Amino acid sequence: MNTYEIEIGGKSLTIQHGILAEQANGAVTVRQGDTVVLVTACTADAREGIDFFPLTVDYEERLYAVGKIPGGFPRREGRASTDGILAMRLTDRPLRPLFPKGFRNEVQIIATTLSADRQHQPDTLITVGASTALMISDIPFNGPVSSVRVARVDGEFIINPTFEQAEAGDLDIIVAGTNDAVVMVEAGAKEAPEEAVLEAIEFAMQANRAINALQAQIAQEIGRAKKPFTPASENAEATAAVQEYLKDRIDELVATAASERSDANKAIRQELVAHFGEQFTPGQLADALYNVIKKAMRGRILTEGRRADGRSTTQIRDLDIHVGVLPRTHG
Structure with missing residues (x-):
């Protein structure tokens, strides 16, 4: 077992490898507080004639992670929640552009919540785990990439806030990035000024770079040699x-x-x-x-300075709003 630990925003972030899912191309667990997620990365050869990259990101939420068993007649897990679906998208979006251009092999990223303390949110941990699993695997990947959540509470920025802190703040933003650039931003705010948003992004990127450095260290120490891949040249x-x-x-x-x-x-x-x-x-x-x-x-x-539909780069589309279209909808 290999254990790596880093302090991010005053909290310990732990990445472990070598206990679970050893048959996967790459697998790690990521822990913050008592929230633990297992993330695996697997690949298969490309299907003949395929003209797109079949990347699948699946997040398996489990009630046993909080010590519960589904009750009632259907004693099994249900479909993914809205938050679970968003977590999949938040992981897919930073990872997809970092695979080699023209890569057509099937890749599956499966994240499973093993433990949830109802304080530390697992969504950004999944992205960190997925990137780390890919980094140590033999799957071609131009990472690392990391993701953190930043909340602004009483004017102070908090990295990976608890559910309560995120709810109390006036800014809740998720930033994913490589060492060189921001890859994805997802945010919600209560009329936070633009300057605060930009400051939060830079604050998040400092944390991302630290996590990326840890991922690079892990890949150097326990990573497998990447499978050779030569993209088809342009005709x-x-x-x-x-x-x-x-x-x-x-x-x-x-x-x-x-x-x-x-x-x-x-x-x-x-x-x-x-x-x-x-x-x-x-x-x-x-x-x-x-x-x-x-x-x-x-x-x-x-x-x-013209876009495809003729608009300038600073011009937005005309907005057209209709009210009272349906008699009962929305009250």
């Missing part, structure tokens, strides 16, 4: 052909780029397959179309 010939073919319709492409599943986008892909089907595969043409749209959209934003 420059297909991109050039699509660029030339659609050069007079770039504005139309950018305007319909809001969704890869839009009817206009599908029609253009079908047109490209009909025209270049003997030279390139449908997958190569789809990738080429994506690259052409991305380059055009990025160029428009950086050089002209």
Whole structure:
């Protein structure tokens, strides 16, 4: 068993490895107070023909963590709560962009609450555990990344506050970040000033960097060698052909780029397959179309200050509000 401990915001954060789920590619427990979560990371080979990254983050809440057994007729755990679903999203969002571009292997992150003291919130511990499990595994991952919650109570910032402290404060913000950048922010506030939010983010990032350093140390000491992964190179010939073919319709492409599943986008892909089907595969043409749209959209934003729908970078959409649409809803 390997145990690592760091003090964050005056509280001990403990990461352990080597007791549970040893058959997973990576597994750790993370503890703060008497709240303990087990996080495992597993992978499988990519399915043939898959064109997206199948990352799954699952959070298993368990009543036994607080010493209870489900009562009544169904004596089993129910579906995930709203907080549980949000915890999954809060973990998925920082992790997903840190996998190598073009990685298509199936990856599952499973977090289980083993103990809950009803004071320390487990959501940020799950992100720390997931990143650590990936860091020590053989799964390609460009981490570490950490996440902490910051509350402002009576003008003072508190790292990973208790439920009561978070409820009493005027700012409750979750910040996930690597050593170099903020990756995700999720916040709620009671009319907190912008300066306080920015200060809270920087305060959180100091803690994240300390936890990231601990993760790097753990990976160096007990981490496994990463599986080799070579991303598929861009088909420059297909991109050039699509660029030339659609050069007079770039504005139309950018305007319909809001969704890869839009009817206009599908029609253009079908047109490209009909025209270049003997030279390139449908997958190569789809990738080429994506690259052409991305380059055009990025160029428009950086050089002209215009977004896909024609708005400037400082302009928001017109808001349209209707009241009294339904007679009884919301009282």
